[in-house]
Amino acid sequence: MRLILNVIWLVFGGLWLALGYLLAALICFVLIITIPFGFAALRIASYALWPFGRTVIDKPGTRPGALVGNIIWVVLCGIWLAIGHVVTAVAQAITIIGIPLALANLKLIPVSLMPLGKDIVPVDDINRPVGALV
Template sequence: MRLILNIIWLVLSGFWMAVGYVVAGIICCVLIVTIPFGIASFRIAGYALWPFGRTTVERRDAGAASCVGNVVWLVFAGWWLALGHVITGIALCVSIIGIPLGLANFKLIPISLMPLGREIVPTDQPFATR
């Protein structure tokens, strides 16, 4: 079932949302100082491309720097990526078949707003940390 949902997701919204994260990542990497944001953006792009079967957990070793970084991310890139998830989530929830995909879009909003200090893990191992 995950495979089918991921394939439908990829076609309907995953590809375009991943492209948004890749564009944000490229811009962040070009600006040198924001390379950690670019790396986080590329990591989330993979999650946005294939979300079913994975989830996010907070990293225990994330400190104050990730909190400050999340505020900077929110101001410059997070809000428009979250807006993309809201718009596509609402559009997908219009049909009954698209409701699980719309809910997956809404699930991605918190990580699109504050990606630092989070880790993407398989859903069968949500407490596994490195």
């Protein structure tokens, strides 16, 4: 089921959203001081391209620099990417088949606003005991 949802997602919004994140990464790489944001944008671009079967978790430990970085990110790129997710979610929610895609878009909004201090992991890894062999 994940494969089918991911393919439908890719065709009906995922590709355009991933291109938006790639554009944000390019802008961040050009500005040099925002290179860490560019890497975060690339990480989210892969998630925006193929979201079903993966989820976002907080990285362990305290990250005081992530808060400051997230504030800068929201001003530079985050708000525009979040608006893109809202617009795409509304367009996808028009049809019954698009409702799961719209929900996935809404799930991406928090990470599009605050990407630093987050990690994208497979859903199967969440329930795996710590130290278990892969």
